[in-house]
Amino acid sequence: MSKAVTxxxxxxxxxxxxxxxxxxxxxxITMLHGSQGCATYMRRFLISHFREPIDIASSSFTEETAIFGGGANLHVGLDNLISQYNPELIAVASTCLSETIGDDLGLHIRDYKKAKTGESIPYIVPVSTPSYKGSHIEGFYLAVMALIQYFAEGRSKPDGAVNVFPGMVSCEDLRYLKEALFAFGMPAIMVPDYSETLEGGNWEEHHPIPPGGTPVELLKKTGQSRASIEFGQVIGTDQSAAQYLAEHHGVTAARIPLPIGIRKTDIFFQTLEEISGVSIPLCLRNNRGRLVDALGDAHKYLYGKRAVVYGEDDFVLSVSSFLLETGLHLSVCGGSGKGEGFKEKMTALVTESGTEMPIIYEGSDFKEIEIAAMQKGADIFVGNSKGYKMSRSFDIPLVRIGFPIHDRIGGPRILHLGYKGALNLLDLITNELIRTQQSISSVGYSYI
Ligand code: SF4
Structure with missing residues (x-):
């Protein structure tokens, strides 16, 4: 039955x-082609998670622009951005309004460049992102794809780097990935890399654009890399930068699951092993050993407990895989998008585990997750902070992971990936369940 309302x-x-x-x-620097409220909402949303100043410009549509088109506003906006920020790249994303009126963003940018012939101006990369066509995760993939399509140059000089498309992970995850790639001795081009721009240190002086990020020069080289690794099992082929590079530049593509938990991390490190020809380094193998040991320790607290998991499709798939490894059972799995084959992959995962099939939703909303959780029962919610109301109304604990985390600090520093990330998640989830048991105990206890 189709849903009448979300x-x-x-x-x-x-x-x-x-x-x-x-x-x-x-x-x-990013500019939104549309009305100002969109930029304000996004800035507010991102700032509450990252706790950093985040500038997003807007071509500030008015009533008149909404009827006659936003070309003139866009041109003035680009001039202002260049004079205020002196960026190397301006990324222009469309919004619902500009898409609905059919404003031709590409044409406006071409006109702007023509008007500036002979002048030195930044790269300007457009991307079409109407919200009625996808969710935030699709917007993320489309932006990465737009960058690769714009910059990647041919394979005239193949080199030894590997492209890594990590998807929407935390700043700590990005730093962890860099460490892991370094351990393999693998030069890597990570797209994107906001580990410093959104979580840098203190500055001596003000930077209008925070330092860090993937340099444009490296974006150009992605077409010459020896391979691409892209995290995501359900990314549409039209949104896969790895697939694009394989088709247009002959770069071998490995599209693998987000490395959360033992099995998914094994796949990641085996892929790195194959590409680099280097065996999995001892430091990473040691982490795996610690994780296996900790899973044994935690099993008695977790086995058979029911978890509700929600978030981006690929995130839910990998987190669910990890939760099943711990002995937890799944009662509801809610993917936020409409990833290709999400339901089928989720079903196959649970079938393989031999546990009871959860209720699986794609394009889900919290209301239906709530109703399903009532139906199937739940001991813990696992997902972003937007599940707080649900967790509060049921008085069931929520372990906050993923994006966004708006009611706690430290969201960008949560490590999810690799054996180390799995250890972190295991501790968070197990301790939350122990805390709940402890708090309802009539006698109280201090040993477990
Ligand atoms: S959903 Fe559409 S209208 Fe709403 S903030 Fe996003 S782009 Fe703007």
């Missing part, structure tokens, strides 16, 4: 995801 959707606005991806490019 109540409290688990997915967010498409250009919001694009804006996040563009924050991972060095000396880049």
């Amino acid at each position: 109540q409290n959707s688990c997915s967010y606005c498409t250009p919001l995801g694009a804006s996040l991806a563009f924050k991972g490019i060095e000396n880049a």
